[in-house]
Amino acid sequence: MRLWIDCDTGFDDLIAIGIAATAKDYQIVGISTVVGNTTLDNTTTNTLSACELFDLDVPVYRGAARPLAQAPQTIEGLLGEGGMGTRGRKLPKPSRSEEKTPAIIALIEALEEGPLSILATGPLTNLAMALNLRPDLVRNIKELVFMGGSATSGNHTAAAEFNTYADPEALAVLIELEVPMIMFGLNLTRQVMIQLEHEDQVREVGTEKAEILADHIGFYLRLVEKEKGKPMALHDPSAAAYLRWPECFKVEPMHIEVELAGKHSRGATVCELRVPRKAEANAQLATEADGEKIMEHVIEVLKKAAS
Numbered sequence: 001m002r003l004w005i006d007c008d009t010g011f012d013d014l015i016a017i018g019i020a021a022t023a024k025d026y027q028i029v030g031i032s033t034v035v036g037n038t039t040l041d042n043t044t045t046n047t048l049s050a051c052e053l054f055d056l057d058v059p060v061y062r063g064a065a066r067p068l069a070q071a072p073q074t075i076e077g078l079l080g081e082g083g084m085g086t087r088g089r090k091l092p093k094p095s096r097s098e099e100k101t102p103a104i105i106a107l108i109e110a111l112e113e114g115p116l117s118i119l120a121t122g123p124l125t126n127l128a129m130a131l132n133l134r135p136d137l138v139r140n141i142k143e144l145v146f147m148g149g150s151a152t153s154g155n156h157t158a159a160a161e162f163n164t165y166a167d168p169e170a171l172a173v174l175i176e177l178e179v180p181m182i183m184f185g186l187n188l189t190r191q192v193m194i195q196l197e198h199e200d201q202v203r204e205v206g207t208e209k210a211e212i213l214a215d216h217i218g219f220y221l222r223l224v225e226k227e228k229g230k231p232m233a234l235h236d237p238s239a240a241a242y243l244r245w246p247e248c249f250k251v252e253p254m255h256i257e258v259e260l261a262g263k264h265s266r267g268a269t270v271c272e273l274r275v276p277r278k279a280e281a282n283a284q285l286a287t288e289a290d291g292e293k294i295m296e297h298v299i300e301v302l303k304k305a306a307s
């Protein structure tokens with residue numbers, strides 16, 4: 001299956017790219033970057049560095065530097081320098097540059113070539129822009145697997161998850177165009193926790209790559225509890241994990257809407273699971289995850305990539 005990755009690479013996109021990069025069933029045809037966790041310059045450099053780390057030789061395209069209808073909302077202050085905080089070692093410097101073609105054009109061309117699965121781990125701006133230009137190409141989206149939203153509470157605000165808060169209009173476009181989508185929201189990703197011992201397990205591989213990965217995992221584990229660290233939800237990698245290990249997830253039909261006008265709830269996803277009784281299904285929601293099994297798989301993938 002042909003796969004496109006659309007990301008705003010910070011720590012958890014990095015791990016998601018690693019999971020997708022090692023999936024035998026998927027041929028990654030392109031990666032697009034978008035403003036989100038950090039600036040477009042940073043997400044693009046971080047994505048190129050991620051490709052370097054995981055020996056992933058696919059074209060990287062610069063996407064949208066701004067959301068559809070608001071100023072960029074970055075969270076660099078939380079995520080550390082360049083949106084890629086580390087306890088020590090930094091990601092390798094990219095040995096190549098991004099492509100000259102803008103991501104929106106490249107994504108349209110990839111969709112023109114035939115059925116495409118899309119893994120999106122940032123705000124959905126690029127996909128909305130591409131489909132605003134070419135809504136007919138929805139027919140070639142096999143599935144959009146995206147991390148964003150929540151069927152329960154938010155994280156960036158009490159109501160909204162960061163990716164959908166950062167560009168709610170983009171998700172609204174995709175809903176309106178009936179893009180076949182599977183949402184991996186906070187209700188799901190909070191079931192997949194990366195633990196303190198995972199940092200050690202990766203570090204034990206003993207290579208330079210293992211130390212780099214462990215230093216980034218370690219920083220992430222200390223985002224909230226600066227000194228001792230604490231288990232953290234592994235957001236973007238949960239969506240990537242679904243592509244590899246779908247048996248670890250329960251996915252249910254739902255009707256999704258995104259709040260655009262709410263005074264306190266802008267960017268919140270409203271997920272109606274009582275379909276078709278209350279509403280017609282227009283999407284799917286990942287509701288349950290075998291978090292322990294998924295983390296076993298994820299750490300195995302990272303150890304292999306680092307060895």
Ligand SMILES: [Ca+2]
Pocket residue numbers: 007008009010012013036037121122236
């Ligand atoms: Ca992300």
